[in-house]
Amino acid sequence: MSWTRKHLLDIQSLSAAEIETVLDTARSFKAVGERAIKKVPALRGKTVVNLFIEPSTRTRISFELAAHRLSADVINFSAEASSLRKGETLKDTSRTLEALNADIIIVRHSATGAPHFLSRFLAASVINAGDGAHEHPTQALLDVFTIRECKGKIAGLNVTILGDILYSRVARSGIWALTKLGARVTLCGPSTLVPKVFEKLGCRVVHDVEEAVREADIINLLRIQHERQRRTMFPSIGEYTSLFGLNKARMAKTRPDVLIMHPGPINRGVEIDSSLADGPQSVILNQVTNGLAVRMAVLFLVNGGSEASLAQ
Amino acid sequence: MNSLLLTGGRIIDPANNLDSQADLLVLNGKIAAIGPDATRLVPPDTERIDARGKVIAPGLIDLHVHFREPGQSAKETIATGTRAAARGGFTSVVCMPNTTPAIDNPGSVALIHEKAEREGVVNVYLTGAITRNIAGEELSPIGSLKQAGVVAITDDGRCVQSNELMRRALEYVRMFDLPVFDHCQDYSLVTDGVIHEGYWSTVLGLRGWPSIGEEVIVARNILLAELTGAQVHCQHISAEGSVKLLREARSRGVSISGEACPHHFTLTDAAIAGSEVFWDTDGGDWKPFFTNSNQLPFWPSYDTNFKMNPPLRSAQDRAAILDALVDGTLNIVCSDHAPHCDYEKDVEFDYAPFGITGLETELPLTLMALHHSGRLPLEKVIPLLTTGPARLLKLPKGTLSVGADGDITVFDPNQEWVFDKETSASKSANSPFYGWTLKGKVTTTVVAGKIVWQDTPAP
Numbered sequence: 170m171s172w173t174r175k176h177l178l179d180i181q182s183l184s185a186a187e188i189e190t191v192l193d194t195a196r197s198f199k200a201v202g203e204r205a206i207k208k209v210p211a212l213r214g215k216t217v218v219n220l221f222i223e224p225s226t227r228t229r230i231s232f233e234l235a236a237h238r239l240s241a242d243v244i245n246f247s248a249e250a251s252s253l254r255k256g257e258t259l260k261d262t263s264r265t266l267e268a269l270n271a272d273i274i275i276v277r278h279s280a281t282g283a284p285h286f287l288s289r290f291l292a293a294s295v296i297n298a299g300d301g302a303h304e305h306p307t308q309a310l311l312d313v314f315t316i317r318e319c320k321g322k323i324a325g326l327n328v329t330i331l332g333d334i335l336y337s338r339v340a341r342s343g344i345w346a347l348t349k350l351g352a353r354v355t356l357c358g359p360s361t362l363v364p365k366v367f368e369k370l371g372c373r374v375v376h377d378v379e380e381a382v383r384e385a386d387i388i389n390l391l392r393i394q395h396e397r398q399r400r401t402m403f404p405s406i407g408e409y410t411s412l413f414g415l416n417k418a419r420m421a422k423t424r425p426d427v428l429i430m431h432p433g434p435i436n437r438g439v440e441i442d443s444s445l446a447d448g449p450q451s452v453i454l455n456q457v458t459n460g461l462a463v464r465m466a467v468l469f470l471v472n473g474g475s476e477a478s479l480a481q
Numbered sequence: 482m483n484s485l486l487l488t489g490g491r492i493i494d495p496a497n498n499l500d501s502q503a504d505l506l507v508l509n510g511k512i513a514a515i516g517p518d519a520t521r522l523v524p525p526d527t528e529r530i531d532a533r534g535k536v537i538a539p540g541l542i543d544l545h546v547h548f549r550e551p552g553q554s555a556k557e558t559i560a561t562g563t564r565a566a567a568r569g570g571f572t573s574v575v576c577m578p579n580t581t582p583a584i585d586n587p588g589s590v591a592l593i594h595e596k597a598e599r600e601g602v603v604n605v606y607l608t609g610a611i612t613r614n615i616a617g618e619e620l621s622p623i624g625s626l627k628q629a630g631v632v633a634i635t636d637d638g639r640c641v642q643s644n645e646l647m648r649r650a651l652e653y654v655r656m657f658d659l660p661v662f663d664h665c666q667d668y669s670l671v672t673d674g675v676i677h678e679g680y681w682s683t684v685l686g687l688r689g690w691p692s693i694g695e696e697v698i699v700a701r702n703i704l705l706a707e708l709t710g711a712q713v714h715c716q717h718i719s720a721e722g723s724v725k726l727l728r729e730a731r732s733r734g735v736s737i738s739g740e741a742c743p744h745h746f747t748l749t750d751a752a753i754a755g756s757e758v759f760w761d762t763d764g765g766d767w768k769p770f771f772t773n774s775n776q777l778p779f780w781p782s783y784d785t786n787f788k789m790n791p792p793l794r795s796a797q798d799r800a801a802i803l804d805a806l807v808d809g810t811l812n813i814v815c816s817d818h819a820p821h822c823d824y825e826k827d828v829e830f831d832y833a834p835f836g837i838t839g840l841e842t843e844l845p846l847t848l849m850a851l852h853h854s855g856r857l858p859l860e861k862v863i864p865l866l867t868t869g870p871a872r873l874l875k876l877p878k879g880t881l882s883v884g885a886d887g888d889i890t891v892f893d894p895n896q897e898w899v900f901d902k903e904t905s906a907s908k909s910a911n912s913p914f915y916g917w918t919l920k921g922k923v924t925t926t927v928v929a930g931k932i933v934w935q936d937t938p939a940p
Contacts (some may be wrong), residue, residue, distance in 0.1 A: 181684070258824065258827070258828055259828060259829055260827055260828070278829065279831075280829035280830065280831040280832060281685060281686045281687050281783070281829075281830060281831060282685065282687070282782065282783030282829065282830045282831075283829045285781065285782050285783050286783055286828075286829060286830070289781055300686070301686050301687070301831070302686035302687075302688075303685060303686030303687075304686065338686060341684070341686060364683075366679065366680060366683045367683065369680050369683070370683070370684065
């Protein structure tokens with residue numbers, strides 16, 4: 170057991186042992202979710218705030234349910250970054266929420282570094298639920314949890330992340346988590362969205378999708394994020410699909426036991442052929458289920474939970 | 482008759498090729514005598530300053546400051562800004578025109594001149610806008626601005642994007658013998674970038690402000706300076722590619738120059754990942770300065786006091802800026818003193834305004850990076866802050882010639898001190914250098930024979 174952090178701000182600063190602690194804790198919580206009574210009292214009397222300054226449905230619901238299953242009280246606060254900018258500052262908003270005796274503040278923000286900024290002055294624990302194009306730590310944790318569950322290990326696996334890497338917080342968190350746990354990471358996508366500088370993060374960068382997926386044990390597809398993109402980054406969605414979309418012809422040239430992952434929401438017919446998303450190699454819904462267990466583990470750990478208390 | 486005698490200091494006056502230990506006498510606001518004459522001419526009841534062990538230099542000039550008046554006086558005023566200048570050893574400053582409203586008409590120039598006369602403690606020179614309201618669309622009344630007394634024109638804070646408009650501005654100013662300053666930034670390449678595009682923008686997920694966004698405009702300015710013969714001055718150069726372009730153009734005699742700011746030749750983009758990362762990666766050259774205090778300054782990641790425009794760049798760019806200051810490609814150091822309120826800076830990194838204060842740390846950081854590092858002797862560092870800007874602007878400053886204005890900066894190049902938010906004179910507190918042990922301290926600043934800043938030694 171190795172967890173002493175008050176906040177979960179990013180994967181980059183975690184050690185492999187800390188990541189494994191989260192994964193092991195999550196495995197216990199996953200078992201809770203399979204019981205008839207899915208609730209434990211670990212955070213009873215605690216207040217968890219979902220502070221979402223960027224629209225999100227699935228991550229917010231996952232965190233909300235995770236907190237409920239730990240018996241915490243949950244408040245949801247949503248605002249558009251634009252309206253927040255005109256009026257109250259993030260600092261004032263978050264301190265107001267803290268004054269309601271919040272113990273854990275989960276923050277999603279379009280501005281990179283916002284959770285780090287909050288952690289400097291809040292007494293509450295801060296969990297990063299996605300900050301700009303920086304990191305999305307719990308997504309990476311649930312991804313490696315899913316991989317470990319399916320493959321029994323992480324070290325030595327070939328993981329290909331395919332799509333818009335430049336603007337992706339999922340990619341950054343994934344790169345750190347996977348490389349720390351010993352996987353070999355290949356990044357693939359248009360050269361404008363997957364620049365060579367990512368090699369300095371310990372990844373292989375290729376722009377030929379068949380080469381990228383040929384030896385892969387895992388293919389993690391990322392959504393093309395229209396909302397973050399400058400119009401000059403690639404010609405069209407159609408061209409993206411023809412060059413980089415995962416289709417049956419490309420799947421035929423991969424390893425037979427390759428797994429397909431996707432953080433969602435899926436653009437069927439764009440980055441992935443519809444039937445592949447629902448096929449036997451897809452673990453996309455397992456990721457959602459595991460996300461709940463991982464978020465329970467993170468809430469539990471930042472609140473000071475220990476293995477001993479978990480056993481009770 | 483007011484008189485002031487500085488005794489026993491090392492007088493370094495690059496304008497006159499003077500470097501010797503001597504006394505210096507100021508009478509009625511003018512330099513009256515240096516050496517034995519000073520002792521001979523000194524009137525009774527003269528105020529004396531013991532400058533033994535210190536350097537006596539011409540009053541320093543900073544040709545790039547933002548004092549925010551009119552319109553943004555919550556950030557800084559002429560009164561507070563000039564006091565910060567005095568504390569930093571600057572006897573003359575040049576204010577940028579991106580105020581609210583912009584200084585794009587002779588009335589605004591007169592207003593600020595008057596205010597500076599009344600409330601300022603150092604000489605305040607003004608620049609006027611190249612374009613009306615700094616909007617980059619039509620020329621401001623440059624001739625009237627010149628008559629009102631501006632020393633240069635610039636749209637600083639913004640960059641004239643239209644090449645045609647810039648060309649016409651340069652052709653037009655030739656009638657008035659005014660230099661044109663340009664903040665070099667191509668908007669189409671920079672878009673919404675907030676830090677240097679490179680390794681750290683990739684890791685931190687912050688949008689990149691690529692070097693090419695500066696270099697493209699430097700190249701344009703070289704071509705337009707060559708075409709028109711106007712004097713173009715590229716502000717706060719931050720990128721290695723810009724340095725190469727300027728070096729080549731200057732070697733051909735093109736009327737182009739450039740300036741560097743201390744933050745660009747001390748820090749790098751790694752600082753935005755926090756102090757630990759900076760000290761581990763790019764801070765090595767600075768660590769020796771902290772051996773006595775035995776404590777490296779701390780700051781967190783995404784600290785908005787490290788956000789400025791142009792941004793902190795890579796270690797390679799930093800080295801190129803230092804080389805350019807050594808070989809004269811860049812011949813002016815300035816602060817780009819840009820105060821912002823704490824509540825404006827205490828926000829998400831993306832939303833914070835660009836800019837940091839700099840007047841009070843400029844001289845020591847310059848001494849540390851150029852002199853104490855062994856790159857340049859003192860007599861080669863001082864011109865960057867005196868004759869360099871004075872010659873570009875054709876100011877009768879930056880010299881200790883007999884008869885010149887009695888503007889003098891006395892500093893101890895070796896005194897170590899810690900820069901502290903509480904004692905800073907600026908109205909704002911947005912510097913990345915709080916807690917830094919700095920080497921080199923201004924002890925007395927004299928403007929027109931009057932002491933405007935005097936350091937009281939710590940007990």
